Amino acid sequence: RKEVEQDPGPFNVPEGATVAFNCTYSNSASQSFFWYRQDCRKEPKLLMSVYSSGNEDGRFTAQLNRASQYISLLIRDSKLSDSATYLCVVNIQSDYKLSFGAGTTVTVRA
């Protein structure tokens, strides 16, 4: 079983729509959670960290559900520039190692 699993999508949504997707993790001892964004043929970049109480950054909202072992990302009022692959990232151990999901692809159409 993979440590971090994501629905690969693609999620095709019109501009202005809301899109949400989840990521599940297998290790209940996981401590830190992140969403990274990867544009086509580019490197991943940190989008946001995910905190226990949930957090927002502009149009992006991240939630953590420890009981069910998943995190979610919601994008409101989608823009064309939101088209990317979103990587779920989890720290399994309390060291430098991160575990990456394979990514969820979002395509926003005009």
Added chain:
Amino acid sequence: DVKVTQSSRYLVKRTGEKVFLECVQDMDHENMFWYRQDPGLGLRLIYFSYDVKMKEKGDIPEGYSVSREKKERFSLILESASTNQTSMYLCASTSGATSTDTQYFGPGTRLTVL
């Protein structure tokens, strides 16, 4: 501005060749990482280094070695390239002492082994 650079964007090598991939960061970061990224598998950690001359195996170190002689430079070596090492290789660095710190990635090297 944070910058991680990799020596090549695209590389084509033959089976059995020794391959060097270089990564340089200009942020005085302590920790550096090498990943490979394959469709459907996500990023998988090959090796990481938390200090000069220090290295730790990641999840898939077989067939690879690394070198960190200077703080800013972390090299990945494929001793004898094989076709199953065809992949996108990403280098990353982070300043902090824990994995909660942001990892900054280089642009990647797409390696094809024929």
